[in-house]
Amino acid sequence: MDHMAGLGAFMQAAETRSFVAAGRQLGVSASAVGKAIARLEQRLGVRLFHRSTRSITLTPEGAMFLDRCRRIVCEIEAAELELSQRQGAPRGKLRVSLPLVGMLLMPAIGTFVRTYPEIELDLDFTDRLVDVIDEGFDAVIRTGEVSDSRLMTRVVGTFQQCLVAAPRYLKERGTPQTPKDLLNHACLHHKFPSTGKLERWPLHADGRPLDIELPATVVVSTIEPLLSLAEQGVGIACLPDFAVARQIEDETLVPLLQDHTENAGTFRLLWPSTRFASPKLTAFTEFIAKHLFEVAVRLPA
Incomplete structure (x- = not known):
């Protein structure tokens, strides 16, 4: 003293x-x-x-x-x-940026809103690389690695990419047994809006990645249309497991080539590094880390 x-x-x-x-x-x-x-x-x-x-x-x-x-x-x-x-209740406006695939995470977001009614969520969906600090976001959910030293980061979930198709499509066109069989199928692709490049399907054989130029029957810039087209029997799509788990359980979609797909993705929550976090931000980070994938039925191992 x-x-x-x-x-x-x-x-x-x-x-x-x-x-x-x-x-x-x-x-x-x-x-x-x-x-x-x-x-x-x-x-x-x-x-x-x-x-x-x-x-x-x-x-x-x-x-x-x-x-x-x-x-x-x-x-x-x-x-x-x-x-x-x-000591105070979490309240006030919370501005959050999510990737376009984040639309599929809305059950968890909806539960958060009901749990914290005094927090006003302002959600921005985009796949471009936003500047968290300069653009005034309280938090950002993204996939992949992070290299910005100005940001705090926390892993809030992992996922796998999987190939799926509707039973009626497979009845009409047959079920592919090897990655090369995909060359004779209708393939539905996701295109990154920021670069215009197609998202690579995580195909491999004998432990080595395969670089196969697949048919581009349909190309879309968001995930939801791929899910809808696959369910309609238009073709085969490559989608995150949490997006198709319910459809697989309901047997409206069938997983394909599980022994030939291997790709783990990570969802990270990012927020500006400060001396302290506000109650609303703390509530969001803790809730999302615990509940992001809780509402989804995961695929069997």
Whole structure:
């Protein structure tokens, strides 16, 4: 406690450039301030102030020490603010960016809205690489790796890509037994809107990836039409397992070439790195990490 008192006396004296003014702010005498700073200087082994009969000024060591003390005080204030904010109910506007495939995650989002009715969600769906900080997002859900040191990140779920087709399509066209059989089938592709490139199907044989130029019967820029077209029996689609788990369970879609597909994807939640997180952001990150895929029936291993 004596150390903290000495730091307080030092910071007040450094700000006011006067032991008298510092004592007045702290409710003690100028002599008490001078003695506290002298003890601090003795303990540190450096002189913090140049003293004269009319004024005091910081030494280079004192200026450096003052800068560090200010940062410590800011951290203490941030910790106090964090604790005080955690006592309040999560509320207010929360701006979140999701990938276009995020439309398939809406059951979890809907449950979150019902759980936290005082939080106003502003959802932006896009596959472009948004600037979380400059564009003012509170949080972003994305797949893949993250390299922005300004952001905090948390893995909230994993998924597999799988090939599916409707039973009636397979009855008409036959069931492919090897990846090369796909060359004789109608293939439904997802195109990345930001690049115009087709998403690669994760095909492999004997542990090695296959690069096969598949027929592009239909190409779409969002996932939902692929799911609809596959269910209608138009062709074979490559979709995330959480998007087709219910259809496979209901037998409206059939998984194909499971021994020849291998691709794990990761959903990450990103948010700006700050000294503390608001209650609304904490509520969102914790809820999504726990419940993102809880509502989906996963494919059997």
